Amino acid sequence: EIINRLRAEGIINLNREVEWADVPLRVAVVSAPGAAGYGDFIHQLYTSPSRLDFRVRLFPAVMQGAGAPDAIIAALEAIASEEDEWDCVVIIRGGGATSDLAAFDNYDLASNIAQFPLPVIIGIGHERDVTVLDYVANMRVKTPTAAAEWLIARGEEALGELDRLAQEVYRIASDVLAGSREQLARIAAVLPHLPATALGNARARIDRLSLALGDTVASRLRPEASRLDVIAERLMSAPSVVIERQRAVLDRLEGLVKVLSPQATLARGYSITRVGGHAVTSATSLTPGTIVETILSDGVVRSTVG
Secondary structure (H helix, E strand, C coil), X not given: CHHHHHHHCCCCCCHHHCCCCCCCXXXXXXXXXXXXXXXXXXXXXXXXXXXXXXXXXXXXXXXXCCCHHHHHHHHHHHHHCCHHHCCEEEEEECCCCHHHHHHHCCHHHHHHHHCCCCCEEEEECCCCCCCCHHHHCCEEECCHHHHHHHHXXXXXXXXXXHHHHHHHHHXXXXXXXXXXXXXXXXXXXXXXXXXHHHHHHHHHHHHHHHHHHHHHHHHHHHHHHHHHHXXXXXXXXXXXXXXXXXXXXXXXHHHXXXXXXXXXXXXXXXXXXXXXXXXXXXXXXXXXXXXXXXXXXXXXXXXXXX
């Protein structure tokens, strides 16, 4: 009835689904102090040839009689209050009469273990003894000694994996070192010849660049030289062209100056009247008796204003 109830409530497998630590070394034990089963568990755990560094703490509880379920639940609550300190819980008790194991067929205790946040190992009685707790715990073993053996086997498995990884690291490191030695040997063999090879390659590259540079300079200078020739021809002819143009301008200016000169104006029948060397521009500026000079195209006439 208890198993059916736990199954109906959907909690019977919860503790079985809790994940184990890679190496469960921190073990909280629920057992009666001084019990033979607890002694067997501790002896097996600490005399293992593996010498695993287990840290065990006893959470004492009454393991038979009417008060056993509440005592075990109280111990589990104490463990849960410091859950981060432990990897698992081991509930152990040596064998006995069937009536001595009746306390482990308890619904409240089974429900508490089924929902416990850490994986629980049950090692109660002999192999033939089966209780409700065996159906809800993460791991069921036949005796307290078997519980210790299971934890030891889990640790030895981790040690084996660690040893395998260490050997793999050693193998990879050895391969890398061997490869590095070979590479260094090749470099050491080639290194003495590298300077001469590098210099030869550099010289060959310089020779190629020199040839390429010469061709490039020639190809670039050729059109520029042609352009300079054209400019030189233009410069040679440019002065005479400019001079002729300026001479024509001067000739036109000379003709214009001759046309506009005072002498040309006098030749056309005009005259210039002066008094005291200054041109007379108005008759009102002359007074009787003033001596004036009249300049004509062919001479000067002096007269007195009447």
